[in-house]
Amino acid sequence: xxxxxxxxxxxxxxxxxxxxxxxxxxxxxxxxxxxxxxxxxxxxxxxxxxxxxxxxxxxxxxxxxxxxxxxxxxxxxxxxxxxxxxxxxxxxxxxxxxxxxxxxxxxxxxxxx
Amino acid sequence: xxxxxxxxxxxxxxxxxxxxxxxxxxxxxxxxxxxxxxxxxxxxxxxxxxxxxxxxxxxxxxxxxxxxxxxxxxxxxxxxxxxxxxxxxxxxxxxxxxxxxxxxxxxxxxxxx
Numbered sequence: 001x002x003x004x005x006x007x008x009x010x011x012x013x014x015x016x017x018x019x020x021x022x023x024x025x026x027x028x029x030x031x032x033x034x035x036x037x038x039x040x041x042x043x044x045x046x047x048x049x050x051x052x053x054x055x056x057x058x059x060x061x062x063x064x065x066x067x068x069x070x071x072x073x074x075x076x077x078x079x080x081x082x083x084x085x086x087x088x089x090x091x092x093x094x095x096x097x098x099x100x101x102x103x104x105x106x107x108x109x110x111x112x113x
Numbered sequence: 114x115x116x117x118x119x120x121x122x123x124x125x126x127x128x129x130x131x132x133x134x135x136x137x138x139x140x141x142x143x144x145x146x147x148x149x150x151x152x153x154x155x156x157x158x159x160x161x162x163x164x165x166x167x168x169x170x171x172x173x174x175x176x177x178x179x180x181x182x183x184x185x186x187x188x189x190x191x192x193x194x195x196x197x198x199x200x201x202x203x204x205x206x207x208x209x210x211x212x213x214x215x216x217x218x219x220x221x222x223x224x225x226x
Contacts, residue, residue, distance in 0.1 A: 010136060017134035021127050026203075033210040081211055084204060090139075091201040097146040098194055 012064060016087045019063035024048065025056050032066060032079040039068075039075050125177060129200045132176035137161065138169050145179060145192040152181075152188045 019025055028042050043053040057077065060066040064083040068075050132138055141155050156166040170190065173179040177196040181188050 010139075013139065014134050014136060017130045020203075021130035021134060023123060023127065026123075026126065029207060030210070033207045033214070035214055079207075079211065081208065084207055088201060088204040088208065090133075091197060091204065094142060094146045094192075094197055095194065095201065097143070098192065101146070101148055 012083075013087065013090060015059075015063040016065060016083060019060050019065050020087065022056065024053075025060055028053075028056065028060060028077075029065060029079060029084070032077055036076050036078045039077065042077060125196075126200065126203060128172075128176040129178060129196060132173050132178055133200065135169065137166075138173055141166075141169065141173060141190075142178060142192060142197070145190060149189050149191045152190065155190060 020029070024046055027046065031037055031042060031045075039050070039053065039057065042057070043050050046053055057066065057068070061068060065080055066077050067080055068077040070076075133142075137159055140159065144150055144155060144158075152163070152166065152170065155170070156163050159166055170179065170181070174181060178193055179190050180193055181190040183189075
């Protein structure tokens with residue numbers, strides 16, 4: 001019987017990459033990397049309704065990439081850089097694995113000469 | 114009238130981040146970063162049917178992260194590192210924007226003292 005390896009569950013990476021798979025949400029993240037913004041400020045340049053923007057924001061918040069706080073009637077959003085770093089780290093780890101493989105292949109070929 | 118900025122369309126980033134949002138697909142990418150693998154080799158550790166694996170592979174190929182070639186009856190898959198780099202680059206550009214903002218804030222505060 002072949003023992004199936006359990007998939008590495010990482011729901012937070014699932015949600016983060018899902019959050020990043022939409023151009024409107026990436027646009028909001030680009031904006032928030034320049035500094036905090038209110039929901040209206042985030043919505044202003046986007047070709048969609050405010051409720052649609054709020055839906056995108058909810059997904060960004062549930063992914064951990066953005067957090068927001070309400071003061072009076074104004075909700076201000078901020079980027080959560082640590083979350084963005086985690087997604088970047090996953091990708092850079094993959095590249096390291098790949099580069100390590102190339103290095104080993106190079107060593108092997110050098111020995112074989 | 115407020116002129117709505119057109120969203121930066123980047124369908125390849127959409128597809129890439131979507132491809133990365135699933136643990137089985139991330140598992141396949143992790144495996145392929147260690148070297149090329151046949152479809153059977155990719156499927157072996159995964160707790161799912163071969164057709165399900167093939168579906169995931171199709172999405173990975175359409176995102177540009179993986180390419181495959183058939184030789185006889187065996188299909189071998191390889192990682193497309195340039196695509197992985199693009200996703201990483203998008204994230205690192207966001208971090209640079211953020212860090213640039215912190216630097217400017219630091220300069221401003223230093224001047225104000």
